Amino acid sequence: MSEAVVRSNAVEVKPPTKKPASPWRLALREMRKNKLAMAGFVVLILMFLFCFVGPLLSPYSINDAMNVRNGNKPPSAQHWLGTDKVGRDVLLRVMLAGRTSLLVGIVAMMVSVAIGSTLGAIAGYYRGWVDTIIMRLADIIMSIPSLPILIILGAALSELKMDPANRIYLVMFIIGFLSWPGLARLVRGQILMLREQEFMQAAEVLGLRDRRKIFRHLLPNTVPIIIVVATLSVANGILTESVLSFLGLGVVPPTPSWGNMISAANSMIEFQKRPWLWIPPGVCIFITVVAINVMGDGLRDALDPKSKR
Amino acid sequence: MANNLIEFRNLRTNFYTSSGVVKAVNDVSFSIREGETLCVVGESGCGKSVTAMSLMRLVSPPGKTEGGQILYKGQDLLTLKERDMRHIRGNEIAMIFQEPMTSLNPVLTIGDQITEPLLIHKGMTRKDAKKRAIELIELVGIPRAAKIFDSYPHELSGGMRQRIMIAIALSCDPKLLIADEPTTALDVTIQAQILDLMRNIKSEFNTAIMMITHDLGVVAEMADHVVVMYAGKVIEEAPVHELFANPKHPYTQGLMRAKPIINQRQDRLYTIPGQVPNPVELGNNCYFNERCEHCMSLCVEKPPILTTYENKHKAACWLYEKGGEVS
Incomplete structure (x- = not known):
């Protein structure tokens, strides 16, 4: 008992000296206090495990021969989520579809973060005509309604008879390319403010190059914003991909994606009689997007010093 | 003179x-x-x-x-x-400013900021720069230099930050x-x-x-x-x-x-x-x-x-x- 008291005292005194409290570590600590955000984070990890590890545990494989006689079976002990009309296991397909959808979301996010933060930082740092050009470009992209553009692009791609396997990558880049302006604006605003700070004057008198000033001194200060926007844009990417695939313009079968699986609900008979075909991918999209958004909000609260209560 | x-x-x-x-x-x-x-x-x-x-x-x-x-x-x-x-x-020609509280970049460690001019102007290796930086921190009268090297600006007081600014300027x-x-x-x-x-x-x-x-x-x-x-x-x-x-x-x-x-x-x-x-x-x-x-x-x-x-x-x-x- 007394030993336990002593130990807990020791622990109370020690922690701050363990490692230097970097801003990131402080934010992480803040994040841990937010139960909802942590729940979102855990759900997201489970979803990743489900999609990337799950298929390895399944008795079925994507290479299994189609068997129409075994098609359209409702959930059973062999097929937990039933089978589709050519007899493929729906559970396996949901998991594989998740790989595609998550990958599209993440790669689209990376493309948009890379373009958005770089251009935003350059615009904010140089101002003047560089800023005007970049921001007007952003305005143009933002003012194009994205759905029509995506539909037109999708139709054009279908015309070009592109290999479905490569088509995913194109979808990723297009989604990423259309979503950078929002981030670029936020980063630019931050950089405009940061470049007037005294520490930037101090960096200037050290004789640093512009590149170093922008990418080493300014951008790291905007990372909180970038992280939050990036997280939320993963959810956005997944949704956009689903919409496109649902419309038959994004990822096309046989590659499964949550979006093109839901398109099963297109036909009346499957919508009414075979809900196991479209409910599972729908639920997956819903859970993933909600989890990411909840986590993104938590991250924003943890990283923004002004929102601390 | x-x-x-x-x-x-x-x-x-x-x-x-x-x-x-x-x-x-x-x-x-x-x-x-x-x-x-x-x-x-x-x-x-x-x-x-x-x-x-x-x-x-x-x-x-x-x-x-x-x-x-x-x-x-x-x-x-x-x-x-x-x-x-x-x-x-x-x-x-080096320069130090009035406001030590805001003159250091909050997201970089003290070490990053002191070694920066050494890496750029003197072309030192990271290891040499670190050694020199720790010497500089000691020179401006801050104890536990090796620990301060890995600290972030928000962990230091105004006087210490001004000393760090001087150390950077002198580097x-x-x-x-x-x-x-x-x-x-x-x-x-x-x-x-x-x-x-x-x-x-x-x-x-x-x-x-x-x-x-x-x-x-x-x-x-x-x-x-x-x-x-x-x-x-x-x-x-x-x-x-x-x-x-x-x-x-x-x-x-x-x-x-x-x-x-x-x-x-x-x-x-x-x-x-x-x-x-x-x-x-x-x-x-x-x-x-x-x-x-x-x-x-x-x-x-x-x-x-x-x-x-x-x-x-x-x-x-x-x-x-x-x-x-x-x-």
Whole structure:
């Protein structure tokens, strides 16, 4: 008992000296206090495990021969989520579809973060005509309604008879390319403010190059914003991909994606009689997007010093 | 004494504002010798900081350095290529600022920030730079240097951050250290420590210091030579003892009288009447004429010229041109 008291005292005194409290570590600590955000984070990890590890545990494989006689079976002990009309296991397909959808979301996010933060930082740092050009470009992209553009692009791609396997990558880049302006604006605003700070004057008198000033001194200060926007844009990417695939313009079968699986609900008979075909991918999209958004909000609260209560 | 390290010749820096042209630095000439501490004194807005920023060539629009020369080791900094200028900043001429709390980048560790100039200007390896950085942290009087190396700015106090700023400034053994009100934001005890530190550095490395301040106490303690500025012009320049013993310009005399004296009861300190003239509407006269007790008709007609008198004492005032003395 007394030993336990002593130990807990020791622990109370020690922690701050363990490692230097970097801003990131402080934010992480803040994040841990937010139960909802942590729940979102855990759900997201489970979803990743489900999609990337799950298929390895399944008795079925994507290479299994189609068997129409075994098609359209409702959930059973062999097929937990039933089978589709050519007899493929729906559970396996949901998991594989998740790989595609998550990958599209993440790669689209990376493309948009890379373009958005770089251009935003350059615009904010140089101002003047560089800023005007970049921001007007952003305005143009933002003012194009994205759905029509995506539909037109999708139709054009279908015309070009592109290999479905490569088509995913194109979808990723297009989604990423259309979503950078929002981030670029936020980063630019931050950089405009940061470049007037005294520490930037101090960096200037050290004789640093512009590149170093922008990418080493300014951008790291905007990372909180970038992280939050990036997280939320993963959810956005997944949704956009689903919409496109649902419309038959994004990822096309046989590659499964949550979006093109839901398109099963297109036909009346499957919508009414075979809900196991479209409910599972729908639920997956819903859970993933909600989890990411909840986590993104938590991250924003943890990283923004002004929102601390 | 030693040679001139920096020589300002008729420097002019103007700011183009919507209400007119502000001559922030108006025909300023003075020089800093090797290993000397030169203090630039004057009230807010008189052009002290702009002079320093002109030297660094970091006056940002709407400001523009439009005339004169700044000679460093015989070459004119104002005509240097940007790339060569970058090599001088931080390497040969370093600068520290008034606000230690905001002068360090909050997301980089102290170590990152001290090693940066070493990696860039001296081309050191990361390992050597780290060793040197830890030496520097010890040099500026911070214990546990190895731990501070990995800390972030928010973990340090204001005095420690100013020491770190000095360490960064010293990292490349600069010939000149510009200190723009380095102690204004610190409390008095820390102020004394920082001034001590700077004095030690000066004697140890023979670094010239250009110290910008409005605190005559700091001037008395640190300076070898003093330049007094008013409304963008140098109005008086003298070795420190000469200036304190025998201030010539009525403005400098006013400043000296406005200083509290320890162990002497005073109900109210002296104040110089009037206000600093609006920098946009300066006429062709002595800018101090409206506030001056000794204003003569000549003072309103044309500006006085900085003239050298005995004991290396320079002043710009008509009172002395006629051989008259202030009573």
